[in-house]
Amino acid sequence: MLRFELTxxxxxxxxxxxxxxxxxxxxxxxxxxxxxxxxFVGQTRSAADSLTFIHAAVRQHxxxxxxxxxxxxxxxxxxxxxxxxxxxxxxxxxxxxxxxEAHQGAGTMTLAVRALxxxxxxxxxxxxxxxxxxxxxxxxxAIPERxxxxxxxxxxxxxxxxxxxxxxxxxxxxxxxWTPSNGLRAHAELTA
Ligand SMILES: CC(C)(COP(=O)(O)OP(=O)(O)OC[C@H]1O[C@@H](n2cnc3c(N)ncnc32)[C@H](O)[C@@H]1OP(=O)(O)O)[C@@H](O)C(=O)NCCC(=O)NCCS
Numbered sequence: 001m002l003r004f005e006l007t008x009x010x011x012x013x014x015x016x017x018x019x020x021x022x023x024x025x026x027x028x029x030x031x032x033x034x035x036x037x038x039x040f041v042g043q044t045r046s047a048a049d050s051l052t053f054i055h056a057a058v059r060q061h062x063x064x065x066x067x068x069x070x071x072x073x074x075x076x077x078x079x080x081x082x083x084x085x086x087x088x089x090x091x092x093x094x095x096x097x098x099x100x101e102a103h104q105g106a107g108t109m110t111l112a113v114r115a116l117x118x119x120x121x122x123x124x125x126x127x128x129x130x131x132x133x134x135x136x137x138x139x140x141x142a143i144p145e146r147x148x149x150x151x152x153x154x155x156x157x158x159x160x161x162x163x164x165x166x167x168x169x170x171x172x173x174x175x176x177x178w179t180p181s182n183g184l185r186a187h188a189e190l191t192a
Contacts (some may be wrong), residue, residue, distance in 0.1 A: 002069070004115040012069040012081070012112055014061065019070060020051035022077050026100055033101040037137050039161050057082075064088070071099065071112050078103040081112045083120065092128040093120055097143075104139070110146050117147065121175045128175075132158065132168040144171035148179070 004012040015023070024047040027034065035041040044050060057068035068082035079099035086093045095116055099109050113131070120126040131149060133140040149171035158168035 002067075004069075004112075004119070006071075006108070006111040006115060010071070010073045010108055010111065012071050012115060015054045015057050015068050015070050015080070017051060017054050017058070019077060020054055021047045023047075023054070023070070023080075024050040026077055026079075030100050034098055035162070037134055037140065037161065038098055039159065042162065067116075069112075069116075071108060073103065073108070079109065079112070081109065081116060083116070086124070086126070090128070091126045092130065093124075093126055094130040094132060097140075110143055113143050114147055117173065117178060121178050126175070128172055129178075130170060130172045132170050134159070134166045135169050136166070141169060141171075144173075147173070148177065149173045150177070 002014050006012065024044065027041060027044050027050065031041055040053075044053070054068075057066070060066040061068070064086065066083050066085050068080060070077045071079040071081060079097065081095065081097035083093040084096050095113055097109055097113060117129050120129050129149075130152075131140075131144040132155070133144070135154065150173070152170040152172050155168045155170065157165050159166050
């Protein structure tokens with residue numbers, strides 16, 4: 001079971017079908033907060049939609065195609081972060097994330113993304129990790145900036161969120177640029 005210990009009370013673990021109700025309740029309670037930047041929110045209308053998402057995530061993880069992990073604080077899910085898709089030819093991936101509104105401001109997502117980059121580069125042997133954020137999504141942009149990612153450019157008309165079309169900034173870090181995070185207690189344990 002893949003699991004990262006972030007701090008004494010915060011960790012990341014694979015999403016499980018048993019999480020569907022809790023995950024949906026969290027999304028539902030954070031609908032307004034998340035809908036500004038996350039297009040999936042409008043399509044998540046019931047726990048069944050969250051279960052469909054989790055089933056797809058489990059299958060794609062089993063096939064080594066992507067990874068979605070729950071961020072857990074004191075036993076409760078507070079957000080999700082993971083790889084959208086792993087490109088094994090280029091040895092590259094991109095990271096996506098969201099956190100419940102009330103759990104912002106404590107460095108949780110910075111720790112989660114750091115763990116994912118560490119796992120991508122040191123465990124999976126990937127060469128490049130990308131993060132795309134809305135140009136005006138300052139909180140999201142601050143995460144790759146805090147972790148030493150560099151800007152690679154921008155994509156115009158990159159994403160449709162409701163009726164808005166937004167531009168993205170692309171951040172990336174390569175294996176040669178990544179400094180292994182010594183303070184991180186990341187336990188990447190894979191079992192069949
Ligand atoms: C993007 C998102 C995850 C960022 O959340 P966040 O709380 O700002 O990010 P972090 O958990 O890394 O916390 C950083 C904040 O904690 C503070 N912090 C406290 N301790 C910290 C630590 N040890 N390390 C880093 N930051 C720390 C930082 O100063 C920062 O606060 P500030 O914004 O007031 O300066 C969140 O706003 C979100 O889910 N937004 C909606 C969905 C979304 O936009 N997803 C991304 C799409 S590209």
